[in-house]
Amino acid sequence: MVTAVAAEADSVAAGLTSLGGPAPADVPLPGGFTLRRLAGAPPAPSAAGAAPGSPEPPPDGTYSVVDVLVAGVGPAAAAVGAATALAHGAYDLVVSAGIAGGFPAHAPLGAVVVSDEIVAADLGAQTQDGYLTVEELGFGRSAHPCPAGLTARIARALADGGQHHLVAPVLTVSTVTGTAARAAELAALHPRAAAEAMEGFGAAEAAAAHGVPVVEIRAVSNAVGPRDRAAWRIGQAMDSLRHTFQLLSRTVFVEAK
Incomplete structure (x- = not known):
């Protein structure tokens, strides 16, 4: 799980604590990164494999392992952080997770967007x-x-848990949209896009380099467009993020591929 900031990692980890198993453990990585490692049962090959410093699994192999990483803000930081983790562990899935701006035509505040495509919207x-x-x-x-199979499983779990969500492209930008004109331009170029964030494409590039599938999961905290901090609902988005990973820890992240 690759996040930008500690608050996002806290919400993700809070949801994932329903995995059970040993208490979370911090695992240091080169470059000053630290993994927050959570383990639970039963095994989930689609979540992560063994990595240096992993807790010793019991003889019957009932532990799955999920690592949560704070990589920093922006696609470059996400790529470096994700690549560092991937170079030091055998993972089966990379998830870029956090809050995001939502395109109002598709994703209202508090909704969760599950990516079917991760797009670098300003790489050109x-x-x-x-x-x-x-x-x-x-x-x-x-x-x-x-x-497609992964996004369908995630969407099914969220639907079963009553979490408002949609499956759509998530855009990665290096500069957050702050005007109506730019929001309209992005919506015209990417009419299916539901959310805008800053890290997904970087994590996806690292995942692709290591041959690992990737998905982005974002809870909407504000509308893409003119910056209006008074209208932001970061707490609501963090609650949606936590609830999302609580639902996924009971289903998607404990299912075999």
Whole structure:
């Protein structure tokens, strides 16, 4: 689980404590990163595998392992943090998690967006004729698809638990949208996009480099558009994030692939 800041990691970990098992343990990594490790039963190959410093599993193998990482803000920090963790452990899934801005046409405050695609919305070139993606420029990539079976399992668990959610693209930006004009531009370029955050594409690049599937899960704290701090609902979004991972810890993260 790759988060940007400690408050997001706290909400994710609070939900995941329903995994049970040993008490959470901190595992240091190079670069000053620290994993918050949670273990529970039964095993979940789709969540994570053994890594250096893992708690010793019982003889019957009833522990699954989920690591929560605070990587920092922005796609570069997320990529470095996720790549560092992936280089020091055998994982089966990377989840970029946290709060986000929601496009009002799709995702109201408090809703949870599960990515079916993670898109770098400003990785390209601005021209007189409009924005060009790196694919249109002839090099690189600006989108990572997420496994359809995985997103379906997550959506089913959230629906069963009564958590308002939708499955849609999540945009990654290096500069958070703060004007109506930019929000409209993004909505026109990515009409299915439901949320905007700053880390997903970086985590996805690291996951792809290690051949690991990735998904982004975001709770909406504010509307994409003009900055109006008085309208932000960060506490509500953090509660949705915690509830989401509580639901997933009982289902998706304890199911075998």
